[in-house]
Amino acid sequence: MKNIDNKVKWGILGAAWIANERVIPAIQKAENAEVIAIASRSQEKADRMAKAHSIPKAYGSYETLLDDSEIDAVYIPLPNHLHLEWTQKAAAAGKHVLCEKPAALSEAEAHQMVEVSAKHNVLFMEAFAFRCHPKWQEIRELLNQGEIGSIQNVSARYSFQVLKEDDIRLNAAYGGGALYDIGCYCIQGIRLIMGGEPESVAAIPQMTPNGAVDQAMAVAMKFPGGRLATIDCTFAGSYNQSIEITGTEGLMRIEFPYQHPKVSLTKNGKISTSVFEYQTNAYAAQIEHFSECVLEGRPSAILPAEDAILNMRVIDKIYSAAGMR
Numbered sequence: 655m656k657n658i659d660n661k662v663k664w665g666i667l668g669a670a671w672i673a674n675e676r677v678i679p680a681i682q683k684a685e686n687a688e689v690i691a692i693a694s695r696s697q698e699k700a701d702r703m704a705k706a707h708s709i710p711k712a713y714g715s716y717e718t719l720l721d722d723s724e725i726d727a728v729y730i731p732l733p734n735h736l737h738l739e740w741t742q743k744a745a746a747a748g749k750h751v752l753c754e755k756p757a758a759l760s761e762a763e764a765h766q767m768v769e770v771s772a773k774h775n776v777l778f779m780e781a782f783a784f785r786c787h788p789k790w791q792e793i794r795e796l797l798n799q800g801e802i803g804s805i806q807n808v809s810a811r812y813s814f815q816v817l818k819e820d821d822i823r824l825n826a827a828y829g830g831g832a833l834y835d836i837g838c839y840c841i842q843g844i845r846l847i848m849g850g851e852p853e854s855v856a857a858i859p860q861m862t863p864n865g866a867v868d869q870a871m872a873v874a875m876k877f878p879g880g881r882l883a884t885i886d887c888t889f890a891g892s893y894n895q896s897i898e899i900t901g902t903e904g905l906m907r908i909e910f911p912y913q914h915p916k917v918s919l920t921k922n923g924k925i926s927t928s929v930f931e932y933q934t935n936a937y938a939a940q941i942e943h944f945s946e947c948v949l950e951g952r953p954s955a956i957l958p959a960e961d962a963i964l965n966m967r968v969i970d971k972i973y974s975a976a977g978m979r
Contacts, residue, residue, distance in 0.1 A: 660686060660949060661686055661687055661688050661945075662686060662687045662688075662726045662727050662750075662944075662945040662948045662949060663687075663688060663689075663690045663724055663725055663726045663727070664681050664687055664688065664689045664690065664691075664725070664726070664727050664728065664729060664941075665689070665690065665691040665692070665693065665719045665720075665722065665725040665727070665728045665729075665749070666678060666689060666691070666692040666693065666703075666709075666728070666729050666731070667693055667716050667719060667720075667728050667729065667730045667731070667732060667740055667744070668693070668694065668716075668730065668731045668732045669692065669694040669696075669699045669700065669702075669703045670731035670732070670754075672731050672754065673692075673703075673729065673731040674703060674706070674707075676783075676937045677729055677731065677781075677937055677941070678692075678703075678707050678709075679707075679937075680935060680937035680938040680940070680941045681729075681938075681941050682707070683935060683938040683941075684938050684941040684942045684945060685942065686942055686945040686946060686949060687941050687942065687945040689707070689709055690709065690710050690711060690724060690725065691709065691710065691711035691712070691713060691719050691722055691724075691725055692704050692707075692709050692711070692712055692713070692719075693712075693713040693714070693715060693716045693718065693719035694712075694713075694714065695714070695715065695716070696714065697712070697713075697714030700712035700713055700714055716740060716743075717743070720743060720744055720747040720749060721747070725749060726749065726750060726948060727749055727750035727751070727752065727777075727944070727945070727948055728744045728749045728750070728751055728752070729752045729753075729754075729781070730744070730751060730752070730753045730754060731754045732754070733822055733828040733829060734756060734758075734759060734828060734829025734830075734834060735759060735827065735828050735829045737753050737754070737756075737757060737758055737759075737763075737767070738758055738759075738763045738766060738767055741753055741767045741770065741771070741778065742766070742767070742770045744776075745770045745771045745773070745774040745776050745778070746770070746774060748774060748776060749776060750776045750777040750778070750944075750948050751767075751771060751776060751777070751778045751779070752779050752781050752940075752941075752944050753767070753778065753779070753780055753781060753962075754781045755780050755781055755782055755838050755839070755842075756780075756829075756834050756835075756838045756965070756966065756969065757780040757962035757965070757966060758962070758966055759829050759834075760966060760969075760970055761963055761966040761967045761969075761970050763966070764962045764963045764965075764966040765963055767959075767962065768959045768960060768962065768963060771959060772959075777944070777947055777948055777953060777954070777959070778959040778962070779944055779947075779954050779957050779958075779959065779962075780957060780961065780962040780965065781940065782839070782842050782912075782957060783912075783936040783937045783939070783940040784839070784843075784911065784912040784913070784915075784936050785842070785846070785940075785956050785957050786936060786939040786940040786942075786943045786956060787914075787915065787934055787936040787939055788934055788939070789914075789915045789917070789934070790846075790911075790915065793906075793908065793915065793917060794846070796906070796917075797847065797899070797906070800903070801901075801904065801906070801919065802899065802900075802901030802902075802903055802904035802905060802906050802919065802921075803901040803902030803903030803904060804901060804902045804903075805847065805848065805881060805899060805900070805901050806881055806882070806900050806901060806902060807881065807882050807883065807884075807899075807900040808843075808844050808847050808848065808881075808882075808883040808884075808897065808898070808899050808900075809883070809884045809885075809886075809897070809898045809900075810839075810840035810843055810844055810883070810884070810885050810886075810896070810897045810911075811840070811885075811886045811887070811894055811895070811896050811897075812836040812837070812839055812840055812886075812887045812888075812894065812895050812912070813836075813886070813887065813888045813889075813890075813891035813892065813893065813894045814836075814889065814891070814892070814893045814894075815889065815890060815891065815892070815893075816869070816889035816890075823835050823867075823889065824862055824866060824867055824869070824889075825866070825867070826866045826867050830866070830867045831867035831868045831869075831871075832867075832868050832869055832870050832871050832887045832888055832889050833859075833868055833871045833887060833969060833972060833973065834969070835889075836887045836889075837871055837873070837885055837887040837969070837972070838965060838969060839912050840873075840885040840887055840897075841885065841965055841968045841969065841972075842965055843897055843911055843912070844875070844883045844885070844897075845964070845965065845968070847897070847899060848877045848881060848883065850877060850878055851877075851964060851967070851968070852875035852876060852877055852883070852968060852971070853876050853877060853878060854875070854876045855873060855874070855875045855876075855968070855971045855972050855975050856873070856874045856875075856975050857871060857872065857873045857874075857972045857973075857975040857976040858871070858872045858976065859871050859872075859976040859977075859978060860872075860888070860890070868976070868978065869888065869889045869890055870886075870887065870888035870889065870890055870891075871885065871887050871888075871972065871976065872884075872885070872886055873885035873886075873972055873975075875968075895909070895910045895911055895912055895913065896908065896909055896910075896911065897911045903921065904919055904920055904921040905919070905920040905921075906918070906919055906920075907919075907920070913936065914934075914936075943956060
């Protein structure tokens with residue numbers, strides 16, 4: 655699809671919190687994008703969201719939004735178990751797809767999503783907004799330049815408390831679980847830092863009291879060259895996001911890596927905090943990047959569609975190692 659005003663016209667499939675609080679405002683900040691429609695299974699909810707964000711069109715069904723010929727791309731923030739279905743329908747309708755993480759419930763589903771997008775000649779990208787943050791480009795440059803020597807070990811942690819028993823993230827039928835919800839970030843970050851895929855994994859889950867989903871997961875992974883990585887993700891801990899990278903010549907610590915990264919380096923016992931601080935909105939950077947790819951008719955170099963398959967492959971291996979598959 656070609657836009658004469660050089661702006662990608664977006665539709666939002668669902669009225670989820672992340673769409674309301676993060677992605678819709680991000681689209682409205684982006685220079686090459688505009689949100690023109692939102693859909694919910696409740697017309698009332700769609701109308702309310704549209705009014706709150708001054709969105710021109712509100713639809714009471716997802717199908718109706720996909721029938722709108724003005725829309726170039728859709729953002730899918732639906733529950734995890736609906737990602738495959740609505741990616742398939744969006745692609746068949748000729749819409750480019752930015753799908754909230756985790757892209758799917760399995761590697762097999764991710765394959766289907768990538769294949770249907772290619773079949774209909776539309777772009778597909780999993781929504782790891784942090785990958786588009788400029789600080790992550792500098793982090794990779796520092797690591798590639800050998801700032802801490804050869805990488806030996808990476809530890810990633812992500813935690814917060816899920817207190818309501820009816821929280822969708824604790825519902826197995828909807829694709830709930832700590833690994834799906836927050837562990838996927840840790841996997842994405844570790845794979846990026848390691849520059850490859852794990853050769854083997856081991857995992858121990860902590861299940862919810864009713865045994866429905868993993869409320870926590872401890873993971874150990876071995877990468878080529880004997881390098882190691884660990885993941886600690888939980889719905890039962892105080893809020894924390896962090897990555898520690900141990901190299902032969904130093905240690906890099908990244909606080910809040912998936913929102914607004916703050917980097918510190920430790921060498922010879924001395925700690926220095928990175929000076930390259932950005933106020934960049936990672937969600938807006940993601941929207942601008944994806945929209946640019948749509949306008950230029952090229953796949954994402956940051957997060958190619960196939961990366962969703964690789965991330966889901968690791969998730970599958972972890973759940974298998976944990977005895978949950």
